[in-house]
Structure formats: C-alpha cells, structure tokens
Amino acid sequence: MNFMTEAMAQAAFWIVVGLTLAGAVIAVFPRNIVYNVLGLVLALTGVAGLYVFLGSMFIGLMQLLIYVGAICVAIVFAIMLSRPLHLEVPQRKLPKVLLAAMASCLFAIALIGVSLRTAWKPAAERGTDWSVATIGELLLTRYDLVFEVISLVLLVAILGAIVTAGFSRRLTS
C-alpha cells in the first residue's frame, strides 16, 4: 500500500514537471500570441504544483491567484486591446535566431553544470515551522520595511499604468 502511494506521488510529480516544461515550450515557440499566453498559463499552473511538492500549499495558491489569475488575464486584456497583434511579424533572420539559441543553451548548460557540481550543504539546524502564521508574523516584524516598500511600488506602478495608458489615448485621439 505504501509502495503504491509512493509510486503515485512519483508519477504525479513527473506529470507536473512535464506540464511545466511543455507549457514553457508552448509559451516561447509558437508565433501566434494567443497560444503563447495559454502556454504561459499551463507553465505557471505546473509551477504551482511544484510549489505544493516543495511543501508549501500557501505559495502554490498564491501563484495561482497572482500569476494565473491576475497577470495572465492582464496579458489577455492587452492582446484584445491591441487588435492586429496576432498578425504575423516577419520572420527573424536565421543567424540571429541561431545566436539567441546558442546563448540561451550555453546559459542553461552553465546553470545546470554549476548546480550539479556544487556540493550543497544543508544548514546545521533547520527549523520545521512551515505555518502561514509564521510567514505573516515575519512579514509584519522582520520584513516590514520590504513589505511597505513593495506596497509603495505597487501603488506607483498602478498609477503609472493609468497615466501611461490614459495620456497616450488623449494625445492620439
């Protein structure tokens, strides 16, 4: 019985990993922008599943709420507001595509090499307090300055978005 649940958890893990990577591939390669957004939704949902496997249900739900619920919907709105967006852009020249592929492959291989060759050592004593209450308490005590600054950044970003999008409409029409 125990073996069965173990095998099922393993299968679920690899399915989630496959969904994440497939979503990332769909988000980058097709030339139709709507497919890209749907691939992004798939990849972000897979990442939320990975967070659950990493032991944090809370961050997984936050990922679904913020990324899939807010950012992806905002991107879909932007696509709908700029209509001829899904028209084809002329193809990039082949040498540029090759250079980009080589650069990113090199970067990913270097990252994987570093992470495999380093001997990671866990901290000497590790806490076991995974509760959301601790996160909230730390947010309001030790990290309160960062918390406030991020609130300010969000406020400025929202005002800036309204001003940028609104003023340009007034100027053109």
Next chain:
Amino acid sequence: MNTLSTYLIIAALLFGLGLLGVLQRRNLIGMLISIELMLNGANINFMAFNRFLAPEPAVGQIITLFVMGLAAAEAAIGLSIILALFRKFRSINVERAQQMRG
C-alpha cells in the same frame, strides 16, 4: 525524484527557455511572457533552497511572495507601456520602436 538538483535543473530549463524567448521574439507581449517564465525559474530556485537547505522555512516563501508582487507591478507597467507604444506606432514589433532612440 524529490531532490534538490531535480528542481534546480527544472528552474534552469525554465530560465533558459525564457532567455531564448526574450532574445528571439520580436513581439513585445511575447517578450513579457518570456520574462515571466524567467522570474518563475528564479522563484523555483528560492523555494527549492528553502525546502532543502535553509535554516528557516518561512524566509524563502516570503522572498517568493515579494518576487510575485514585483512581477505583478512589472506586468502592469509593462503592459501599459506596450499599449501606449501600440497606439503610437500601430504595431508591437520591437524594431518599430527603434525610432525612439536619440
């Protein structure tokens, strides 16, 4: 399956795909989508180190939350800039925006 290097490899692959998208796409919204992928790769790294190495499990989750908040701000301001560019040039090809350089 549930080891640190598995998660690090997944994060590196996501980051590499996002980097490829940023370098190769010419659609501005496509570039924004790729940037979101790169941020998610970094977030997976934070959460994996938090799960396997860190002394306090709350800190990595808090940093991940901060990155998500900044990503939301970045998406809002980026999309509004893209809309303003679109109204000006009637296109969201990056190379059209070259005429803005000084």
